[in-house]
Amino acid sequence: MAVYKAPLKDIQFVLTEVLDVSSLAKLPGYEDATPDTIQAILEEAAKLCENxxxxxxxxxxEEGCTYENGVVHTPKGFKEAYRQFCEGGWTATTNDPAYGGQGLPATVGFAITEMITAANQSFGMYPGLSHGAYEALAQHGSDELKKLYLPKLTDGTWSGTMCLTEPQCGTDLGLIRTRAEPQADGSYSISGTKIFISAGEHDLTENIIHLVLARLPDAPGGTKGISLFLVPKFLPTADGKVGERNGIRCGAIEHKMGIKASSTCVMNLDGAKGWLVGELNKGMPAMFVMMNAARLGVGMQGLGIAECAYQSAVAYARDRLQGRSLTGPKNAGGPADPIIVHPDVRRMLMTQKSFTEAARALALWVGMLIDEAHRHPDAKKREAADDLIQMLTPIIKAYFTDMGSECANLAVQTYGGHGFIRENGVEQLVRDARITQLYEGTNGIQALDLVGRKLPMKGGAAAQRLLGEIAGFVGAHKGDEKMKEFVEPLEKALGRVQDAALFLMQNAMKNHDEAGAAASDLLRLMALTAMAYMWNRIVVAANKGLATGGDKAFYEAKIATGRFFMARILPQTTSLNHTIKAGAATLMALPAEAF
Structure with missing residues (x-):
């Protein structure tokens, strides 16, 4: 059976020894976010997730969501779990105290999100979408809208969605047909159809707040003519309670490969009453607030699935007896050895372990960067943090979800035929993981975002900031003999990133297909390098822990796992660099009719 226990010790190690989470309490507004307080909160979150x-x-x-006459019911137990979730304040952790939130740092939110998505990805979709809606409203909503809706989103009484996709357009939002007609009272009448709307209809909350992309009749074409509107399922009364039903209804739910307990809806708007969020024809910036938060959240889903897959695979590998060790029996009193003795099983487990531990460090570092970008009193520090966030967002979304899917498959492979059997639980992880590579922008789109938007951003200054961060670490630790086997491969990987980027600079302007052809490989090349950087930081912390007489087995396991990553995973950067330099012709030369 699949198993999960929140990795609190590892989270605490990353926060306190790799990243120094105590620095958060020095930021304005986070004075109460001490390491002890954060640890206590995470322990409570772990209990909720595990139990x-x-x-x-x-x-x-197994049960999935059910749909009947426009009504969607979540599976048995979900309503009670959501009630406990709200009563525990988990919908309010990082929200503004002005609207009833706890005002905790984003770093804490990232750690909690990993645990929630590892324990139950489908459940996590409901509060996750609400948080994206909250962020968009908090940044772009009028004071009136914020006062009415943010407290309800914060306490979980109401939930939120993102209504972007339509039958004819997904990535290309410029093709949106949903129409918004101005009304005399300042509202808008909105009509159209949205598809693939996660949590679009359900029975967990008394109201659902839809953030809908639409265009006015006289709006410019393409994305420059898109506006964002708030469309509630029920129109609030003057005193903020649920009133009459609005003209937005669920027409169907999708029958999906995975995340079956998350309702994925077709939403029909027929003269639904909505209110403008932000400025007319400038809905894309507000939408990207939701989208960027969602992309990082989906990346955390990849990490959460990988962690659950890893724990399940380890538990099975320790118990399953099959064959004998190549170096002699390790379970002499039994009929066979546990499969964890076999090198190829170790390869699969170490691949998962080396990913989850470095990914957790990278994700929590991004959480701390978000807190710096929002709260640091020094404007230059805020800008520097934001540059790093911008660069790392597509990397985390795409690489984490690719690896979440890979780790889930490795768990099935570890189980062998038993992994293919439904009742053992790990095949669900494969099905659930697959969507993470698709929604909130497919991973190919993330790669194009990295190459087309992020690398050229600020004339390349943001990219140089990330590469400079890694180069600075290399320079500071190059002379440390204990770090030599870690720093030298990191320096070579960094050189390959720079070499690949130079190739693109020299060729992509002459032929834009070069950027598209290189995008996915360059993203993975940069992701592996970022992971190697985090492994270096982890090993530095582990060496300090050993020097101060800490948990010897724990720290030595960190160093051994980092050594595996540097020796067996990071060398992929060499082939990726060669693939990038093979150029676009190898992809584009074949005529379309020859496929």
Missing amino acids: VLFPLNRSGD
């Missing part, structure tokens, strides 16, 4: 959410994961998958 309430994880037990519903398989049953939720």
Whole structure:
């Protein structure tokens, strides 16, 4: 069976020894976010995830959501779990205290999100979408809209969605046909159809707040003519309670490969009443607030799935007896050895372990960067942090979800035929993981975003900031003999990133297909280098822990796992660099009719 226990010790190690989470309490507004307070919060979150959410994961998958006459019911146990979730204040952790939130740092939110998505990805979709809606409203909504809706989103009484996709357009939002007609009272009448709307209809909350992209009749074409509107399922009364039903309804739910306990809806708008969020024809910036938060959240889903897959694979590998060790029996009193003794099983487990531990460090570092970007009193520090966030967002979304899917498949492979059997639980992880590579922008789109938007951003200054951060670490630790086997491969990988970027600079302007052809490989090249950087930081912390007499087995395991990553995973950067330099012709030469 699939198993999950929140990796609190590892989270605490990353926060306190790799990243120095105590620095958060020095930022304005985060004075109470001390390491002890954060640890206590994470311990409570772990209990909820292990004891309430994880037990519903398989049953939720088996039952799924049901649809009847426009009404969607979530699986058995979800309503009670959501009630406990709200009563525990988990919908309010990082929200503004002005609207009833706890005002905790984003770093804490990232750690909690990993645990929630590892325990029950489908359940996590409901509050996750609400948080994206909250962020968009908080940054772009009028004071009136914020006062009415943010407290309800914060306490979880109401939930939120993102209504972007339509049957004829997904990535290309410029093709949107949903129409918004201005009304005399300042509202808008909105009509159209949206598809693939996660949490578009359900029975967990008394109201659902839809953030809908639409265009006015006289709006410019393409993305420059898109506006964002708030469309509630029920129109609020003057005193903020649920009033009459609005003209937005669920027409169907999708029958999906995975995340079956998350309702994915077709939403029909027929003269639905909505209110403008932000400025007319400038809905894209507000939408990207939601989208960027969602992309990082989806990246955390990849990490969460990978962690659950890894733990399940390890538990099975320790118990399953099959064959004998190539170097002699390790379980002499038994009929066979546990499969964890076999090198190829170790390869699969170490691939998962080396990913999850470095990915957790990278994600929590981004969480701390978000807190710096929002709260640091020095404007230059805020700008520097934001540059790094911009660069790392597509990397985290795409690489984490690719690896989440790979780790889920490795868990099935570790189980062998038993992994293919539904009742053992790990095949669900494969099905659930697959969507993460698709929604909130496919991973190919993330790669194009990295190459087309992020690398040229500020004339390349943001990219140089990330590469400079890594180069600075290399320079500072190059002379440390204990770090030599880690720093030297990192320096070579960094050189390959710079070499590949130079190739693009020299060729992509002459032929734009060069950028598209290189995009996915360059993203993975940069992701592996970023992971190697985090492994270096982890090993530095582990060496310090050993020097001060800490948990010897824990720290030595960190160093051994980092050594595996540097020796067996990071060399992929060499082939990726060669692939990038093979150029676009190898992809584009074949005529379309020859396929």
